[in-house]
Amino acid sequence: MVRILRGFAHKYFSDEEAVILGLMLIIGTMFVIWFGAMLAPAIASLIVAFILQGLVTKMLAWKVPEPLAILIVFLLFLGILAGAIFGLMPLVWTQLSNLARETPRIIGELQSYLELLPERYPQLVSLDAVATIYQQVSTEVGQATQWLVTASLSSIPDLLALLIYAVLVPILVFFFLKDRDVLLDSIARMLPPQRATMRKIWHEVNLQCANYVRGKALEILIVGTTTYIAFKILGMPYAALLSLLVGLSVVIPYIGAAVVTVPVAIIGLFAFGWGSQFIWIMVAYGVIQALDGNVLVPVLFSEVNNLHPVAIIVAVLFFGGIWGLWGVFFAIPLATMLKAVVAAWPVRELPPAPTNR
Template identity: 80%
Template sequence: MIRILRGLAHKYFSDEEAVILFLILVVGTVFVIWFGAMLAPAIASLIVAFILQGLVTKLNRLGLPESLSIMTVFLVFLGVLVGFIFGLLPLIWTQVSNLAGETPRIIRELQSYLELLPEEYPQLISAEAVNTLYQQVSTEVGHMTQWLVSFSLSSIPDLVALLIYMVLVPILVFFFLKDREVLLGSISRLLPPQRPMMLRIWHEVNLQCANYVRGKALEILIVGGATYIAFKFLGMPYAALLSLLVGLSVVIPYIGAAVVTIPVAVIGLFAFGWGSHFIWVMAVYGIIQALDGNVLVPILFSEVNNLHPVAIIVAVLFFGGIWGLWGVFFAIPLATMLKAVFAAWPVKDSVPPPTTEQS
């Protein structure tokens, strides 16, 4: 056992930089787990600034001064944030409330549809199974309706915290962009002066994660916007709410698209019935998903090492179990970062000679 541990230590931790980086990763992970909720505005601001830094760099390459580039990108971010808060968010909340009001009618129609299934397919579906399914659906919908009714009273503290975040996040984003070099310099002074391996890993992580996070943010906007335009053109109810769900579903490949297809199909079925209009809605939705997976993703993520589907599912389960919804949301970037770290980690192939024991 000791020989195995010595071999692993020699292979992966023979370089003192590797030991220091390992300790930094462990301490950083523990720090985020313990203080992540407290520092949520700072972490969110850091991620947003990381995304916006790419736009600042591109404006600099076009000849725009650093300060003007930062101010331009920050004002664009501020405009998008204000538009989301005062434009899209009230529309989505209105559609959520309308959907909650339409829920009893949807349940009645669902019950009528389910009652016909045992008559049409008696060998596949029994009446008892239909009744059990209907009771489960009614119970879950009832819980969701109660949550929506009590939301306005029980979540006042959350709304106050959200308002505080809306003030803190833009301020922190501005200073992260403005003083980026100063902050990175302060961190670098805490590290060893000679750190070629850390610089190589930082370059790989920065390249992979920056391309992924910025590309995923752009993918959310494109897919969500295209879905909203298509659904509005087809007269699909709750177009803003559904397009938001479709846009966010691209954060979790494979799983997100499969989950979001259910509400799209259910709302389309109850809005238009089983006819040509419903088929058109699902066909357009399928075309958007196909274009996203086969055209948009290869263009946006051409420089990113794609993860295996098994690695994606494991990352979603693992980080979701640790950090809940935020862990699910950032599971793929975190997995991409770990893959970049492992790819650049120094590994020695030679095995250390056994130590001679003196009697």
């Protein structure tokens, strides 16, 4: 056992920089676990600035002066933020409230449909099974409706915190963009002067994570907007709410699309029944998902090392278990960063074992 541990240490931690980097990763992870909730505005601002830096870099390549490029990108961010706060979120909240009020009617129609199943398929479905399913669905929907009402009544402190974040995040984003080089130089001064390995790992992590995060933000915007336009044209109710869910579902590949398909199908079914309108909606939704997976994703993430589906599921389970909803949301970027670190980590090959002749 000691020989195995010695060989592992020699292979992965024989470099002084690797030891320092390993300690930094451990300390940084523990710091985020303990103080992540407290520093949520700063972390969110850092991620937003990381996304916007790509636009700043492109404008600098177009010979735009850096202060002007930062100002243009920051004003664009403020416009998108204001549009989301004053345009999208009230519309989504209104549709969510309308859906909560329509829930009793949906449950009634579901009950009527379930009661017909034993008559049509007596060998497959029994009355007891229908009663059990209906009771479970009613209980879950009732709890969800109660949570929605309770949240709307007790969300005043959260709204105040949200207002504070709405002020802090833009300020932090501006300074992260404006003083990016100053902040990076300050961090660099705390590191060892000889850090070729760290530069290599930083370059790999920055390339992979930047391409992934910026591409994913653009994918959310394209998929959400396209879904909203398609649903509005087809007369789908709650189009803004559903398109927001579909857009956010791309954050978690495979799992997100499978989960969001359920509310899309249920609302479409109860709105139009088993008719041609429902079929057209599901066909449009399927086409959007197919184009996203087979056209948009390869174009946006051509420079990113794709994760295996098993790695994606494990990352969602692991980081979701640690940080809850935020862990699920950032599971893939964290897994991408971890993969980039592992790919660039200095490895010293072990000497061949001596052979007895």
